[in-house]
Amino acid sequence: MYKYNFEQNSQHRIEILELSDEKCKFSFEGDLSIANAIRRVMIAEVPVMAIHFVDIIENTSPLSDEFLAQRLGLIPLVSYAADSKMYDWEADADSIDDQKTKVVFTLRQKNLNDAPLEITSQHLEPEFGQVGEMAIRPVRMFSPINGKEVGIPITRLGKNQSVHVRCHALKGFGKMHAKWTPINIATFRHEAELNFDHSQTQSLSLFEKQSIRDSCPMNVFAMDANQDLIVNAIEKCVFCEECIRCAESMKKPRLIKMQHKKNKYIFTVESAGQLKAADIVQKALIVLRKKVDEISQDLSFAQQQQQI
Amino acid sequence: MNGEDFRSKLREFHLRSKEQSSQESRVILEDEKKMNNACCVKLYLEDHTIGNLTRMNLLKQKEVTFSGYRQIHPLQHTIEIKVQTNGSIKPYDAIQKTFQDLSDEFKNLEEEWARKVAEKEKHQMKLEI
Numbered sequence: 001m002y003k004y005n006f007e008q009n010s011q012h013r014i015e016i017l018e019l020s021d022e023k024c025k026f027s028f029e030g031d032l033s034i035a036n037a038i039r040r041v042m043i044a045e046v047p048v049m050a051i052h053f054v055d056i057i058e059n060t061s062p063l064s065d066e067f068l069a070q071r072l073g074l075i076p077l078v079s080y081a082a083d084s085k086m087y088d089w090e091a092d093a094d095s096i097d098d099q100k101t102k103v104v105f106t107l108r109q110k111n112l113n114d115a116p117l118e119i120t121s122q123h124l125e126p127e128f129g130q131v132g133e134m135a136i137r138p139v140r141m142f143s144p145i146n147g148k149e150v151g152i153p154i155t156r157l158g159k160n161q162s163v164h165v166r167c168h169a170l171k172g173f174g175k176m177h178a179k180w181t182p183i184n185i186a187t188f189r190h191e192a193e194l195n196f197d198h199s200q201t202q203s204l205s206l207f208e209k210q211s212i213r214d215s216c217p218m219n220v221f222a223m224d225a226n227q228d229l230i231v232n233a234i235e236k237c238v239f240c241e242e243c244i245r246c247a248e249s250m251k252k253p254r255l256i257k258m259q260h261k262k263n264k265y266i267f268t269v270e271s272a273g274q275l276k277a278a279d280i281v282q283k284a285l286i287v288l289r290k291k292v293d294e295i296s297q298d299l300s301f302a303q304q305q306q307q308i
Numbered sequence: 309m310n311g312e313d314f315r316s317k318l319r320e321f322h323l324r325s326k327e328q329s330s331q332e333s334r335v336i337l338e339d340e341k342k343m344n345n346a347c348c349v350k351l352y353l354e355d356h357t358i359g360n361l362t363r364m365n366l367l368k369q370k371e372v373t374f375s376g377y378r379q380i381h382p383l384q385h386t387i388e389i390k391v392q393t394n395g396s397i398k399p400y401d402a403i404q405k406t407f408q409d410l411s412d413e414f415k416n417l418e419e420e421w422a423r424k425v426a427e428k429e430k431h432q433m434k435l436e437i
């Protein structure tokens with residue numbers, strides 16, 4: 001029978017390589033199954049808010065009602081408050097306006113001018129005044145050209161056209177619909193392991209060393225004080241094998257040995273704006289722990305019942 | 309998988325457990341009749357995330373001789389985990405132990421993550437100044 005070879009009680013280790021509000025890169029040392037669970041939960045099970053029901057009161061815009069509702073749903077909402085007890089699953093279209101279960105936005109615009117009017121997420125007004133950091137609001141988008149704040153386009157109105165809609169934003173997660181996914185990218189890959197054949201490195205000329213260093217598109221190699229080739233930033237390696245091809249052209253095919261490092265993975269997480277990248281990872285870990293705890297509780301409950 | 313369907317199932321489940329004011333169990337246990345020291349656990353509203361995690365971590369235990377999982381049907385939100393042990397511990401206990409270990413591990417990871425993020429932020433603040 002096939003039996004996996006595990007390190008017993010392997011310690012998990014995390015090292016953050018890059019961190020900003022939108023993007024986070026970190027290396028994770030540990031089990032593949034745990035790495036994959038974290039990735040899957042980040043994509044599909046971190047709760048955020050998104051518009052789920054739209055009451056259309058008036059719509060004379062060029063877009064049909066369904067199209068408009070779809071576009072409204074896809075607007076990312078800043079949802080720092082979404083994991084607290086505030087917003088619950090019970091909310092539905094027919095439940096009364098309850099600040100505890102949902103956030104309501106109204107959009108009411110009419111174009112009286114000749115020029116077309118662009119309706120964007122900036123025109124969405126929260127119904128019960130939400131203020132501060134924790135407010136649920138559409139993410140702010142800035143123009144890449146002049147840096148001015150522009151909203152996310154929803155539709156355009158010609159002369160005398162108007163829209164009047166009420167949008168109900170509910171909590172959900174990516175498993176239900178992609179609009180509730182807080183990330184753009186969540187991937188992980190192996191870290192490389194590069195080894196030099198030291199019997200061959202000594203015979204390398206300085207020029208050859210330099211050309212190997214320069215062959216790498218990711219600047220993994222560097223020269224140390226003794227003009228020796230060293231591996232400087234292994235986490236940047238993308239397995240392109242350029243360095244090996246360069247060594248082969250020098251008739252030294254076994255100079256560099258490259259393999260996947262076992263149990264070490266490099267994660268890239270990019271936020272879509274609803275949450276900060278670091279918070280997404282944090283929340284994914286909390287979701288996983290809660291899930292596991294809940295199941296283990298349910299399991300002992302079920303076991304007790306069966307014994308009686 | 310049908311997302312809207314999943315949402316309504318989850319909602320139903322939450323409402324039901326609220327009505328009964330007791331915890332509604334998502335777990336169904338089944339003894340394996342044809343095999344010794346084996347059991348089958350059905351988990352409602354779970355998918356490969358938990359399935360694979362449990363399977364791989366069960367295999368870490370020396371006493372476990374077999375563990376596997378499957379999603380019963382792509383449109384049903386249920387997975388099934390089967391475990392067999394060598395008899396020195398009960399299969400239920402093996403599963404419980406796995407969940408306990410995982411829970412501890414995630415707790416550690418959470419703490420470590422919070423610490424590392426704080427460190428990194430501090431470091432970046434220093435660089436800016």
Ligand code: SF4
Binds near residue numbers: 194243
């Ligand atoms: S495989 Fe590519 S990225 Fe990695 S060290 Fe070699 S040249 Fe650089």
